Amino acid sequence: MDTRGFPTNLPEFQRVFPNDDACAKYLEKMRWPDGFTCPKCNELGEPYRFATRSSVVLRCRKCKVNTSLTSGTVMQSTHTPLSTWFWGAYLITTQTPGQSALQFQRQLGLSRYETAFQILHKLRAGMVRPERDCIGGEYPVEVDETFIGGVHNKTVVVGAIEVRLRKDAEHRAAKYQQQHAGGIPLKKLVYAGRIRLRVVTGRSAHELVTFVNQNVAKGSIVRTDAAHSYHSLPGFYYIHEPLKIAGDPEKAEGHLPMIHLLFSNLKTWILGTHHGAIAEKHLQSYLNEFTFRFNRRFYPMTAFNSVLGIAARTTAPTYDELYSGEWAHAA
């Protein structure tokens, strides 16, 4: 999905979605890119429109059945204006990771804490759902474990990350060769693709291999450290590339650069946003939220639509559509 052009800062966002009408227009275009089609009788054509405070009702000219623009989205049946929802979705997917309901209330300018809490809760629900499809396939995957938490109650988290080759990898390698002796380090040629993270009870082969089986596509190259836990992977149709020399941190860094960087970023986020204090029973939800944002960092519009519960169109609005004022001058 082409998502270039989605607002990357506040003034842009306000230009694209200045009011409730603009939000309603966007919703309608997302749901019916080729024009309103009645869900009841399938009639295609301009409907009658009735604006309410938090939604727009479209009435079919043929069968007279009403359809709410927000039905099937997280905004269904709420009394909060659409612009507040849009603004909230924009904040949690792009601006301020993992904020509290209180911060959220202030930023949205809501008078009631409960409203902020409810909106945040509903938007987050779209982020904490576990992702179902498998990663890997054409991309090699690094798998490793780390410890999250305080001194006394550390929790084991296993992670997987796709290693994608940069488009300019060949050029980079050639340039490096001219200036240095020896081969270029892998981490200079690659970037992170999608990730998966899971809380496990320990580092048993059974739990770790189950994680790989459920999250990495069969046939993928899987890179791990030299631990015996992963030795059964070839039996599950993976091409296993374990680290050859155990106990050498520098070699391990060269073999698994992306997963170590990911764990480091994850710990920074947990420390920074949650002050390191996440109860073990909530940790998986936070890992899912982190995963949601990470996997959509290049696709802000997908993330935005996803938390609002707006079904994805086959093609994203173009840059021109977004900025032409089509949403802004809807009324």
Ligand SMILES: [Zn+2]
């Ligand atoms: Zn109809």
